[in-house]
Amino acid sequence: MVSNGAGPDNANTADRLLTVAAHLFREKGYAATTTRELAAALGVKSASLYYHMRSKEDLLYDICVDSIQRIDAEVRAKVAEATDPLDELRAFVTTHLRVVLMDHDRHATMLLELRFLPEDRRREVLELRKSYVRVARQILQNLQEKELIRRDLTTTNLSLAIFNTLNWTILWYHPDGASSLDDVIEFLLSFIMAGVQTPGTPMPDGAAMTARPRRRK
Template structure:
């Protein structure tokens, strides 16, 4: 599961799979498609990986752990709910800009995980969402966030952050800090008091 323990070839296969899963969807991506994309025969993939689903698992859990770990770091680094919220927004934006492919197939294709991995994934996600909403609640209690339904604020916020890859065109060479600032103004502007 650790990125560093993987062979370069396996890492290349996983990254290519993430791109195909994003572009065509997990189910519509055949192992023959993937084999072509990495210049192998389909059967040769299996000397590097165990199964098609293993690829999806690697992508989904790597990202899930990335978010959960960052959540812990942010909770420890900041005390004010508004600072934590800003850091979380910045985190989502940064990851979306750095690794748009992996994050997209993580967002959209986790539903094809089989048990028990599906439950494990959903439990990681639920934990993350719960802590995110607790920060919003803390902000509301402190009077720095508008008194609107927490789930409404949370999902609106998270949704805005999900589709950055859809409009962000890295070739325009925008400054990343500019993007983070603008998006924070748009996204947090309707939430903070």
């Protein structure tokens, strides 16, 4: 099999390095992960790492940029396929969760270990994140203009509430846990769709249980 450059495949050592690093960074934290552990996990001596990377910090930077760019592209693509404004929100929520939880190590690292990057690089990643968040806010604004969701909360606050509901999941979700990925996506989507509905109004179109078609395992 040959690398197609499209995903975090681990064909070459440089990619494997990012994958293994993200795993350790999530489990032990960036600061507490040593280059020696990294080397051991890859089955090489620590000096050998430096043939594939410039520094430990570069690994973190690459993981952050890579994961945010990937989720941004994937989510925009799925949202573009949506057939109506409410479905755009459903597409955003489900795709965000699916990508974050399937590329768990990298996204948890990006979301939680960002502070260990120096100022300039951290800002760069934060800009990418800001641009990504704007996708959600655009969807929400459109829904408010069409009066399809509540208007008593600002799009800023709605988007904060939604990202809260989505992102804390990385701290307890585990593939072998009590809830499958599909279960988690389903109940969080249902909770969010109820949370954004206009107060005093029945749900838009029975939003709770009419999630998008589920992916089979």
